[in-house]
Amino acid sequence: MRGNLFAVAVDLVVLTVRDGELCVLLLERTAKPFEGEFALPGGFVQPKEDLLDAATRELVTETGLVIGTHHVEQLASYAAPDRDPRGRVLTVGHLALVPDLPEPEAGAGADSTGGAWHPVAKVDQLAFDHARILADGVERARAKLEYTTLAAAFCPPDFTISQLRRIYEAVWGTTPDPRNFSRKVTSTPGFLLPTGAKFSSGRGRPGQLFRRGPATALHPPMLRDGDSDGDL
Amino acid sequence: MRGNLFAVAVDLVVLTVRDGELCVLLLERTAKPFEGEFALPGGFVQPKEDLLDAATRELVTETGLVIGTHHVEQLASYAAPDRDPRGRVLTVGHLALVPDLPEPEAGAGADSTGGAWHPVAKVDQLAFDHARILADGVERARAKLEYTTLAAAFCPPDFTISQLRRIYEAVWGTTPDPRNFSRKVTSTPGFLLPTGAKFSSGRGRPGQLFRRGPATALHPPMLRDGDSDGDL
DNA sequence: CCAATAGTGTCTTTGAGACATTATTAA
DNA sequence: TTAATAATGTCTCAAAGACACTATTGG
Numbered sequence: 158m159r160g161n162l163f164a165v166a167v168d169l170v171v172l173t174v175r176d177g178e179l180c181v182l183l184l185e186r187t188a189k190p191f192e193g194e195f196a197l198p199g200g201f202v203q204p205k206e207d208l209l210d211a212a213t214r215e216l217v218t219e220t221g222l223v224i225g226t227h228h229v230e231q232l233a234s235y236a237a238p239d240r241d242p243r244g245r246v247l248t249v250g251h252l253a254l255v256p257d258l259p260e261p262e263a264g265a266g267a268d269s270t271g272g273a274w275h276p277v278a279k280v281d282q283l284a285f286d287h288a289r290i291l292a293d294g295v296e297r298a299r300a301k302l303e304y305t306t307l308a309a310a311f312c313p314p315d316f317t318i319s320q321l322r323r324i325y326e327a328v329w330g331t332t333p334d335p336r337n338f339s340r341k342v343t344s345t346p347g348f349l350l351p352t353g354a355k356f357s358s359g360r361g362r363p364g365q366l367f368r369r370g371p372a373t374a375l376h377p378p379m380l381r382d383g384d385s386d387g388d389l
Numbered sequence: 390m391r392g393n394l395f396a397v398a399v400d401l402v403v404l405t406v407r408d409g410e411l412c413v414l415l416l417e418r419t420a421k422p423f424e425g426e427f428a429l430p431g432g433f434v435q436p437k438e439d440l441l442d443a444a445t446r447e448l449v450t451e452t453g454l455v456i457g458t459h460h461v462e463q464l465a466s467y468a469a470p471d472r473d474p475r476g477r478v479l480t481v482g483h484l485a486l487v488p489d490l491p492e493p494e495a496g497a498g499a500d501s502t503g504g505a506w507h508p509v510a511k512v513d514q515l516a517f518d519h520a521r522i523l524a525d526g527v528e529r530a531r532a533k534l535e536y537t538t539l540a541a542a543f544c545p546p547d548f549t550i551s552q553l554r555r556i557y558e559a560v561w562g563t564t565p566d567p568r569n570f571s572r573k574v575t576s577t578p579g580f581l582l583p584t585g586a587k588f589s590s591g592r593g594r595p596g597q598l599f600r601r602g603p604a605t606a607l608h609p610p611m612l613r614d615g616d617s618d619g620d621l
Numbered sequence: 622c623c624a625a626t627a628g629t630g631t632c633t634t635t636g637a638g639a640c641a642t643t644a645t646t647a648a
Numbered sequence: 649t650t651a652a653t654a655a656t657g658t659c660t661c662a663a664a665g666a667c668a669c670t671a672t673t674g675g
Contacts, residue, residue, distance in 0.1 A: 361626030593653030
């Protein structure tokens with residue numbers, strides 16, 4: 158084995174949709190490097206710990222969010238030699254998609270506050286290279302809504318088609334036609350399971366409630382309008 | 390900084406198409422862990438070296454392949470605590486797509502032979518968790534041919550539509566209809582640039598030569614037949 | 622009755638999928 | 649002339665995109 162060793166961290170891009178906006182969970186740093194700036198939740202991987210385990214552990218520790226049943230996937234690794242002033246740190250970025258949870262309040266970690274939701278559109282600067290990681294995570298989420306059923310990961314267990322459509326609106330920033338959208342999602346076998354129940358969100362006709370089905374892929378995909386070209 | 394440090398390696402899934410088969414570049418290990426087994430090319434990241442740089446350097450060192458102008462992208466990181474018997478090693482898998490190059494012969498690394506092309510379908514066992522990394526790389530390549538113009542990365546600078554179609558056949562294991570295929574690729578603006586020249590591969594009518602255009606995305610995508618469902 | 626939201630049907634257009642013949646070259 | 653490969657056009661069908669009205673509920 159060679160002598161060039163790295164500290165290995167995990168960082169999480171935790172996304173949700175709140176009040177029609179795509180939001181990311183950020184901590185405010187209270188310790189030395191980048192003190193006072195916002196950062197993604199994350200931390201160092203422990204001996205004998207795998208990456209996903211580290212990611213879920215850090216999330217609970219720093220924000221109280223139990224990711225348990227929610228969607229978490231690996232995003233990419235970042236290891237520019239100067240990305241952390243304290244030394245050589247490789248971080249494995251992760252992407253988590255969660256429903257609209259209560260404001261996180263739980264026990265702060267050693268070097269940051271407890272965390273809060275921030276609209277992605279208003280995030281300007283982040284500690285380390287976290288802005289890049291966030292951008293990659295958001296782009297991954299946008300792309301995956303096209304060809305997977307992952308939008309349901311942003312929804313509570315039971316949800317209406319309108320709620321699901323508002324996820325797409327928030328994540329993509331576009332507004333799919335309600336009729337075409339409804340046709341698409343209901344005609345994908347295994348995407349939505351009817352529960353029989355209905356849900357009234359205040360006034361107006363109540364919508365029918367669905368639950369996530371076993372399908373994971375959308376065939377053919379639901380394409381965004383201005384789908385970018387630069388993602389080889 | 391904590392005391393739990395990792396060695397960080399890069400490994401490469403280098404794919405090409407030879408004689409109509411999707412092939413991967415493998416080394417035979419000559420040193421202790423997994424001696425005599427096949428492995429992906431790769432090695433440890435040096436101090437002050439970024440991941441992509443390490444990947445390209447290792448490839449040249451171990452196999453003589455200059456990846457320079459070819460396509461390389463990060464795949465995923467693998468860090469199961471017991472994945473390397475020598476200690477805690479995180480490896481960042483990379484995917485490289487190259488044209489049908491001459492058999493690699495160059496200077497072998499310290500702990501393996503110079504490397505050779507192996508049909509992916511015939512690979513059964515690999516050192517470490519490299520079988521998993523290979524599987525992920527192959528799946529990524531298959532998926533990307535659907536919605537990008539990346540198939541051209543397997544072709545020489547000038548190529549015919551038939552050559553391009555044979556890439557799809559080899560990677561997907563299916564045979565797209567020549568007319569529909571031709572219609573699709575020629576009607577995607579910026580995918581293929583006519584060179585005016587023609588190319589005769591032995592007997593038969595020569596085909597028209599094209600060069601890669603600036604387009605990177607296929608809209609809408611060209612879907613495989615039995616597109617899998619399990620890739621959330 | 623009014624305001625708010627859910628839910629639905631049809632037409633047009635685009636592109637995928639299936640299919641057979643002609644063109645060009647080397648042997 | 650034959651064998652090999654390249655190239656092309658049309659029909660059918662599936663699904664996307666555009667578009668307006670009716671249904672149900674709470675206030």
